[in-house]
Amino acid sequence: MARAASRDSAGEPANVAEGPRPSLMYAIKQVELAARAHMDELVKPVGITALQYTALTVLRRHDGLSSAQLARNSFVTAQSMADMVTALERRGLIVRRRDPENRRALLISLTCAGHELLAEQDAAMTALEERMLADLTSRQRLDLEDYLNRCRAALSDRPSH
Amino acid sequence: MARAASRDSAGEPANVAEGPRPSLMYAIKQVELAARAHMDELVKPVGITALQYTALTVLRRHDGLSSAQLARNSFVTAQSMADMVTALERRGLIVRRRDPENRRALLISLTCAGHELLAEQDAAMTALEERMLADLTSRQRLDLEDYLNRCRAALSDRPSH
């Protein structure tokens, strides 16, 4: 394994040349990296990556998305998402069918196998999130989610008018 | 461009099959993805990626880290980090020298060019973070940082004892 952050570079070291530098974006990235590392270990036995798992959960919530919509949701190009979609399709976790109302698009749905795979992971993922939030009160968790949603909205494009 | 999340898959759509599913890890990931997309656009003219930029900022705060320490900080293997380190070295943004007290390790430092590159990006990065936090009060920003740090700590290895 040896993936976990050991003790050396953690904590607050000695030679910090402090400044009024962006710190919150870095804090978010650190939490995301740590969470993703744990997620990767959880889903590795199933043979998918944390990225693929996330895409599957998005499809569970929003059945019938197209590959292009999925790509925008993850801030990648349609070509990048196509790689992952074909991989998931080859594994039999999703199926695609022509949109009857828009013959350009292929709508993606989870297969039974896809639903089952997600269901098997739910408990572990909930436990992981619970571990992450263990130090926070219910009130603080709600606030955190609210703050994060506001950050996401603020970063949406559409600078003005 | 065309990288920004358009309006279709955003917002709260119709067919949400809601459940008590992990939501905060997903919220964090979404903010990180959005921030990274913006960062990538900012540093693209300089010819580095958001990942490389982040590594440089880590080195600015902690001069003299080894490649292995850097790897742990980013939750990747030493081999993965080696790719990026050699890229940054080839570009003249960092230098490596043998640790006099531990002849295994190579300590990494920013070059003048590396420091200058970071200095040029500081204003834009601060502006980006300000935009992200525009909707939050000072108090809420402090709370958000505190909550995130607690999440990161809770995800650190060392389950018990």
Added chain:
DNA sequence: CGCAATCATCAGGAAACCTGTTGGTCACAT
């Protein structure tokens, strides 16, 4: 009808990961 926008996809390539292995160095306990 023509034209721009959108979706999927092919081609080719770069970046960022990985496993596995080797050799050098260090700490520590036989």
Added chain:
DNA sequence: ATGTGACCAACAGGTTTCCTGATGATTGCG
């Protein structure tokens, strides 16, 4: 002092994820 194990860097070889650029099919609209 001699293992032995942990650590660091690096080489080899490979996969996944992402990119730009181009193509063809479809759609909506002026």
